[in-house]
Amino acid sequence: MPGGTPVTSPLITPADLAALGDVTLLDVRWRLGGPPGVELYREGHLQGAVYCDLDTDLAAPPGAGGRHPLPDAEAFQRAMRRLGVSDGRPVVAYDDAGSTVAARAWWTLRYFGHQDVRVLDGGLSAWTAAGLPVTKEEPPAVREGDFTARPGGMPVLTADEAAAVAAEGVLLDARAGERYRGEVEPVDPVAGHVPGAVNAPTTGNVGPDGRFLDPAALRARFAALGVGEGVRAGAYCGSGVTAAHEVLALxxxxxxxxxxxxxxxxxVTDPARPVATG
Structure with missing residues (x-):
């Protein structure tokens, strides 16, 4: 519950979700460049799920803060209540992209104080692989939630703090290697990475089935990248979405x-900030 201890694991299996009972289900499917996630939702989703839009529900409008800035508390609270999120009811988010977008929903809800929020491990494909049903029927009416947004539940970094972590700890860049190295940049106006950052693509956090590696394997992965007990760690990506997946894996x-x-x-909104390549 809000103000208490988070659930033991931020993940939930399809079988456990099917048995959970009263839960708010958020379908957060999204594609860079489209098609709109709501179209995917309408083609088939978990029974009772509501569509949660990354661009408008989990982020503020793009601008000086980046492409997916953190929403303010009032706007996020309003969006979550509209989707039926309540303080005393579990929330489960899922996608079809290795949990990269669902992790942003998990992180944002945790940041704003919801303690009982999980990600469906393996997403929609794991659900259907388990023989569980999907539907095209949308909930006839969403019961408005009573969620109260309380910012500060998860640690964040400013640009200066990210630079400090890169210099003194380990700053993980969750993007694909070619974007980290500056060989390509399909979205942002400048290619490269934060000087001192270590490349750790989110694809390395999951197996071929899209499910997260077990904790021991993840610890070994991050240890090889320099992250261990007592080491200050941070994560970033293109716009703060897949980096939430890195925080979840950590x-x-x-x-x-x-x-x-x-x-x-x-x-890259500040030309005075240094850029590294290679």
Missing amino acids: ELAGLPAALYVGSWSHW
Whole structure:
């Protein structure tokens, strides 16, 4: 419950979700460049799920803060209540992209104080692989929630703090290697990475089935990248979405980390900030 201890694991299996009972289900499917996630939702979703839009429900409008800035508390509270989120009811988010977008929903809800929020491990494909049904029927009426947004529940980094973590701890860049190296940049106006950051693509956090690696394997992965007990760690990506997946994987490994929400899309808004390539 809000103000208490978070649930033991931020993940939930399809079988456990099917048995959970009263729960708010958020379908957060999204594609960079489209099609709109709501179209995917209408083609088939979990029974009772409501569509949660990454761009409008889990982020503020793009601008100086980056492409997916953190929403303010009032706007986020309003969006979550509209989707039926309540303080005393579990929330489960899912997508079809290796939990990268669902992790942003998990992180944002945790940041704003909801303690009983999980990600469906393996997403929609794991659900259907388990023989569980999907539907095209939308809930006839969403019961408005009573969620109260209380910011500060998860650690965040400013640009200056991200630079400090890169210099003194380990700052993980969750993007694909070619974007980290500056060989390509399909979205942002400048290619490269934060000087001192270590590349750790989110694809390495999950197996071929899209489910997260077990905690021991994740600990080994992050240890090889320099993250361990007592090491200050942070994560960023293009716009703060897949970096939330990195923070989730680190939490599974028992390694707390802060999120640079603005990420690369915010870093490059200031031409005085240094850029590394290679």
